[in-house]
Amino acid sequence: xxxxxxxxxxxxxxxxxxxxxxxxxxxxxxxxxxxxxxxxxxxxxxxxxxxxxxxxxxxxxxxxxxxxxxxxxxxxxxxxxxxxxxxxxxxxxxxxxxxxxxxxxxxxxxxxxxxxxxxxxxxxxxxxxxxxxxxxxxxxxxxxxxxxxxxxxxxxxxxxxxxxxxxxxxxxxxxxxxxxxxxxxxxxxxxxxxxxxxxxxxxxxxxxxxxxxxxxxxxxxxxxxxxxxxxxxxxxxxxxxxxxxxxxxxxxxxxxxxxxxxxxxxxxxxxxxxxxxxxxxxxxxxxxxxxxxxxxxxxxxxxxxxxxxxxxxxxxxxxxxxxxxxxxxxxxxxxxxxxxxxxxxxxxxxxxxxxxxxxxxxxxxxxxxxxxxxxxxxxxxxxxxxxxxxxxxxxxxxxxxxxxxxxxxxxxxxxxxxxxxxxxxxxxxxxxxxxxxxxxxxxxxxxxxxxxxxxxxxxxxxxxxxxxxxxxxxxxxxxxxxxxxxxxxxxxxxxxxxxxxxxxxxxxxxxxxxxxxxxxxxxxxxxxxxxxxxxxxxxxxxxxxxxxxxxxxxxxxxxxxxxxxxxxxxxxxxxxxxxxxxxxxxxxxxxxxxxxxxxxxxxxxxxxxxxxxxxxxxxxxxxxxxxxxxxxxxxxxxxxxxxxxxxxxxxxxxxxxxxxxxxxxxxxxxxxxxxxxxxxxxxxxxxxxxxxxxxxxxxxxxxxxxxxxxxxxxxxxxxxxxxxxxxxxxxxxxxxxxxxxxxxxxxxxxxxxxxxxxxxxxxxxxxxxxxxxxxxxxxxxxxxxxxxxxxxxxxxxxxxxxxxxxxxxxxxxxxxxxxxxxxxxxxxxxxxxxxxxxxxxxxxxxxxxxxxxxxxxx
Numbered sequence: 001x002x003x004x005x006x007x008x009x010x011x012x013x014x015x016x017x018x019x020x021x022x023x024x025x026x027x028x029x030x031x032x033x034x035x036x037x038x039x040x041x042x043x044x045x046x047x048x049x050x051x052x053x054x055x056x057x058x059x060x061x062x063x064x065x066x067x068x069x070x071x072x073x074x075x076x077x078x079x080x081x082x083x084x085x086x087x088x089x090x091x092x093x094x095x096x097x098x099x100x101x102x103x104x105x106x107x108x109x110x111x112x113x114x115x116x117x118x119x120x121x122x123x124x125x126x127x128x129x130x131x132x133x134x135x136x137x138x139x140x141x142x143x144x145x146x147x148x149x150x151x152x153x154x155x156x157x158x159x160x161x162x163x164x165x166x167x168x169x170x171x172x173x174x175x176x177x178x179x180x181x182x183x184x185x186x187x188x189x190x191x192x193x194x195x196x197x198x199x200x201x202x203x204x205x206x207x208x209x210x211x212x213x214x215x216x217x218x219x220x221x222x223x224x225x226x227x228x229x230x231x232x233x234x235x236x237x238x239x240x241x242x243x244x245x246x247x248x249x250x251x252x253x254x255x256x257x258x259x260x261x262x263x264x265x266x267x268x269x270x271x272x273x274x275x276x277x278x279x280x281x282x283x284x285x286x287x288x289x290x291x292x293x294x295x296x297x298x299x300x301x302x303x304x305x306x307x308x309x310x311x312x313x314x315x316x317x318x319x320x321x322x323x324x325x326x327x328x329x330x331x332x333x334x335x336x337x338x339x340x341x342x343x344x345x346x347x348x349x350x351x352x353x354x355x356x357x358x359x360x361x362x363x364x365x366x367x368x369x370x371x372x373x374x375x376x377x378x379x380x381x382x383x384x385x386x387x388x389x390x391x392x393x394x395x396x397x398x399x400x401x402x403x404x405x406x407x408x409x410x411x412x413x414x415x416x417x418x419x420x421x422x423x424x425x426x427x428x429x430x431x432x433x434x435x436x437x438x439x440x441x442x443x444x445x446x447x448x449x450x451x452x453x454x455x456x457x458x459x460x461x462x463x464x465x466x467x468x469x470x471x472x473x474x475x476x477x478x479x480x481x482x483x484x485x486x487x488x489x490x491x492x493x494x495x496x497x498x499x500x501x502x503x504x505x506x507x508x509x510x511x512x513x514x515x516x517x518x519x520x521x522x523x524x525x526x527x528x529x530x531x532x533x534x535x536x537x538x539x540x541x542x543x544x545x546x547x548x549x550x551x552x553x554x555x556x557x558x559x560x561x562x563x564x565x566x567x568x569x570x571x572x573x574x575x576x577x578x579x580x581x582x583x584x585x586x587x588x589x590x591x592x593x594x595x596x597x598x599x600x601x602x603x604x605x606x607x608x609x610x611x612x613x614x615x616x617x618x619x620x621x622x623x624x625x626x627x628x629x630x631x632x633x634x635x636x637x638x639x640x641x642x643x644x645x646x647x648x649x650x651x652x653x654x655x656x657x658x659x660x661x662x663x664x665x666x667x668x669x670x671x672x673x674x675x676x677x678x679x680x681x682x683x684x685x686x687x688x689x690x691x692x693x694x695x696x697x698x699x700x701x702x703x704x705x706x707x708x709x710x711x712x713x714x715x716x717x718x719x720x721x722x723x724x725x726x727x728x729x730x731x732x733x734x735x736x737x738x739x740x741x742x743x744x745x746x747x748x749x750x751x752x753x754x755x756x757x758x759x760x761x762x763x764x765x766x767x768x769x770x771x772x773x774x775x776x777x778x779x780x781x782x783x784x785x786x787x788x789x790x791x792x793x794x795x796x797x798x799x800x801x802x803x804x805x806x807x808x809x810x811x812x813x814x815x816x817x818x819x820x821x822x823x824x825x826x827x828x829x830x831x832x833x834x835x836x837x838x839x840x841x842x843x844x845x846x847x848x849x850x851x852x853x854x855x856x857x858x
Contacts, residue, residue, distance in 0.1 A: 030105050032125050033116045034254045035133030037209050038172025041116045044136055045085040048114060051854075054083025059091045069097035073104045082111035089117040098122065118212065120253045132254025137169025139440050140462075141470035146171075148470070150178035157459045157472040158480045159190055165447050166197045168259040168269035173202045197271065198336065206275045213255070220247040221256065221268070225276040226285075226292040226311040228304050229265040237295040238288075262412065262445060277311060285312045293317070306352070310334035315342045315349070322348035359413075360452035362489040383414050390421065391526055399425065400669070416446045416454045420461065424496055427465050428503055431777040436466045453489050456480055460493030464500045467785075469822075487522050494518065495527065498534060504786070505737050507538030509546070529557040533569035540573045541737075542744040547577070625709055626726045627659040627719065630783075631764030635659075635698075642698055650675060651691040656767055658710065658719040659727065660779055665716035674775045692717065732761045732783070736790060748797055755794040759813065762787040788818035792827040799834055807831045808840075819851060 033041045049056045057076045063069045069092055076084055092101045102123045105115065115121075120130075138146065143160040147153045155163075167173045177196060184192040210218050220243055224235055230251070235244035251258055251266045258266045277285050289312025296305040302321070309318040311334070319342075335353045343350050386401035398421070405418040423430075423438045443458035460477040462468070474497045481489040494515045501508060516531030532554045539547035551573065558567040571591035575584045628634040633656050635642040644652055653675060658666060672684035679687065695710045711720050735758035742751035766783045770776040791814035798807035811831040814824040825848035832841035 030108075030113045030115065030129055032120070032130045033114055033136070034120050034130060035118070035136055036170075036255060036257045037118060037212060038170065038175075038205065039133040039254075039257055040136040040138070040171035041118075041133075042087055043171065044131070045087060045114050045116050048112065049083055049085050052083040052112065053081055054085065054112065055080040056085040056087060058087045059089055061091050063091050064095035064097050066096040066100050069100045070104075073100065077104075077108055077110060080110060084108075084110055084112070085114040085116060087116045089115050089121075090119050093117065093119060093121055119255050130254075132252075133257045134168075134254065134259055136171070137257075137259065138164065138171055138174060139169065140164055140443060140459075141440075141468045143169070143174055144470040144472070146174055147178040147181065150175055150182075153178070153181055153184075153189055155189065155193075156476040156480070157462065158456070158476070159193060160470075161443065161447050161455060161459070162197065163193065164444070166270045168257055168267070170257045170269055170271075172205060173271060176202065176205060200275055200278055202271055203275055206272060209257075213250075216243070217247065217250055217256075221272075222276045222280060223288055224292070225268065225273045226289045226308040227296070228307045228311075229261050229263075229267050231265050234292075234295050234299075237298075238291055259448075261448070267448075273311065282313075286314050288312060289314045290317065293321070297321075307334055310337055313337075315339075315346070319346045319348050322352055356450055359450050361484055361486040362453035362457065362492065383409075383417065386418070386421070390425075399673075412445065412449045413451050413454060416442050416449075416451060416458075420454070420458055424461055424465065424499070426778075427500070428778055428782065430774060431772070432466065432781050434774070435778075436462070436468060439466070453481075453484075453486055456486075456489055457492055457496075460489075461496050464493070464497040487518070491515075491519055491522055491524065491527070495530075498531065502534055504782075505733065505740065507534055507541060509535045509538035509542065509544050512538060513546075513550075525557065526561055526563055529554060529561065529563055529566045530569075532557070533566035533573075536573040537569055537576070540577045541741045547573075551577075624726070625720050628728045629656075629659055629766050630728050630732070630762055632769060633659065633767055637698075644698070647698065648691065648694055650687065651694040653770070653773075654688070654691045655695055655710075655719075656770060657775055658717060660729070660767065660776065661718070665713045665718040667716045669715075671717065728761050729766070729783070732758050732787075735761070736786065739790070739793075748800055752794060752797040752801070755790050755797065758790055759787065759794065759810075762790075762817070784818050785821070788814045788821050788824050791817060792821075792823050795827050795831050799831060804831075804835045808835055808837075815847075822848075822852075825851060 033044055035041045045056060048054070055076060057072070059069075059072075063072060073086070076086070086101075089101065092098050098121060101115070101121065105113065140157055140160055143164050144155055144157060147155045147160070163174060163177065167177075177193065180196070180201070181189060181192065210221075213221075220235075220239055223238055224230055224247070227234060227238075230248065232241075232244055232248060235247055238244075239247070248266065250256055256268070257272070258268050261267055277288075280288070289309050292308035292312075293305045293314075296302075296308060306318055306321055309315075309321060315338070335356045338349060338353065343353060382401050382405050386398045386405065389398035389401065402418040402422050402425075405414055406422070409415050409418065419438065420442050423435055423442070427435050439458050439462045443455050443462070446452070446455035446458060456477055459472065460474055463472045463474045463477055474493060477493055478490055481493065498512060498515055501511075512531045512535035516528040516535065519525070519528035519531060532550055536547065536550045536554055538544070539550055551570070554566055554570050557563065558570060568591050571587045575587035575591060578584050578587065624638050626636045626639075628636075635644065635655065644655075647655070654671065657671065657674070668685065668688060672679075672681070672688050676684035676687050692710050692712075698709055709720050711718050735754045739751045739754035739758065742748075742754060762783070766780040767776050768780075791810050795807045795810035795814065798804075798810055808828075808831045811824070811828040814821070815828050818824060825844065829841050829844045829848065832838075832844055
């Protein structure tokens, strides 16, 4: 029996539950893996066992004897190397051996123990020790990976999403689909999959699964198969309270594969619902649909009532429902099941289908920013206000609005958009896994509610912001949007991709110009100006002759439209463009000020700085602040390490956070949210002010202004750094930016030297002392990734100059910095092969294979 309620987090509980189970196993506790046949239980246990060279044993019916079970469990534990997985443990349950299993679990003394079963035991098990079938559901990229491995097909995430929705991520039906797809070519695959999913191709497997369930449970599943979502009141309205408790209890224990809605309601996989309904007589199916419709209409759930009638193919009743309600109901998931003849004779059903198709595209946002259609003295709706702030670059102002929408909005589309925007905004600070899991959750929620356009935006963000091997490409997502003539969706996906490239210091002129042109055609001149401002920096950095024309266009647009965000990038381009050091410093300062006003992060290009003036200040009174973040935090005042032992821990954390931002301002609300999440806003601000005061006492006269080591700039704080050479992160970014410019100008020697200088600075991970802190992990992983890529690039440049030994050393450094990057291993293999060291190349190839096997992609 499983105790404690299941709590599903907003970021998608599937991966989170598995991660918690892995952590629990690592800590020496017991994990129960419970799920229907084919849900992936054994594969999960095998991965855990393989990670630790443990043992997996499969129980049989012979284990039902208590003495036999005691002997076999003892032998397995002795050979387990500390990690043991007991598969098919359902053979022990309900027999004399179950008491033996309970005693073994309580006293095994193993470091890791997994009990894998199709049903839960009768003895109490803590809920946090259980992984159930929904937790094991394959996620979007996992589905694509299974098709690549089992069927040798590369499907895009659009197709994978359809398969994931229909199967609820059930591993075995997906594996069967992938294997059977081996006979289809790439051109016909999508049509073959659509036909297979709409049909009953998994009937054999589903019958086997249902055959292993109690008869009364199968009858209950069939009686509720017309309902899109289940809960106690709904099921009780159909079956009575006793049967409802039994059915929902079986679902909660993971005996039947299912997924869960936003509100936690169980949802049967569509392929299982259709199979159950096909096994019923037409009159029985129609009556079940009508009964479900009555229950749902009592709750006022018109859309779900329509879904129930469509599931039972009650077209006349569906037409009457849509006509009587007099309200627009969109065909979310049932549009394809309606025969063409029904659509032709029923205007109400045809309208619902058209509304469903409209939800499959991203709704246009009014581009000009005018609010003539809104009451003049009323505040803007939260979503509109948040989007307007984002377009200006006021991210700190947009975040509270987006969070408010996430908490209070009734419309699921608004909640999905708000969560997606927050994930994109916080991607540079958040851990990679958090961004990935969050985007997966947004995509799943959008698709389950028929919001195909928002689902594609989430898939576009997955492709642009994450590094999963099955994430797909931005081009594939754009192709899907183009097929639906979804110009707004294309613009947003391109904007996310462009934003990610800018964050990494990549200013592609042609790509940015194409983005600007698309925005102009869509009627978004302010967003187009952002694209051209990115293009200006790229053009200036590479000596592109279009730089002057782009510069003039952005200059005029920023003045006319009052756009301080693009103006910041224009000033940065001016600083790079001029040969006058004083003018360059002046433009650079204007760029930083404009960036601060719009809430932009630190501009990822090396800008010149004005030399510090020291004439009017006593040298003894002013300390030069320098910080290092690579390999551990270090603060130096006039070249001497500062003693931080007397500074409060939270103040030291604030100091490291400001150092991570390399002298650029951080909005105080963002700092308070990251460091004092558990406090109210006023208490968090008070704690921030106390920490700032504590830091200023370290060196009152340091920094650029009167604030000392921590300076207040409007509503933001920054570290008092006098120049770019005062922070190793700034120098690292500058060297990589200069290397990129040198490569574009075909100056390989300069590029090589700049990369060498950057890697000399990289002495280890960023701020390792902050461990898994949310605000540090994202930057740590990003710099590790960039350093590994830089080492790989340096290896190729050394090879270009015939410096074989240096090339191999740089390639080894790339693998040492980040051993989970494919490019690092491929570079190491290539450098060994170029050096003629066949044995070393083979060792590197084996290391590469081991890495991919550890990731589960080979």
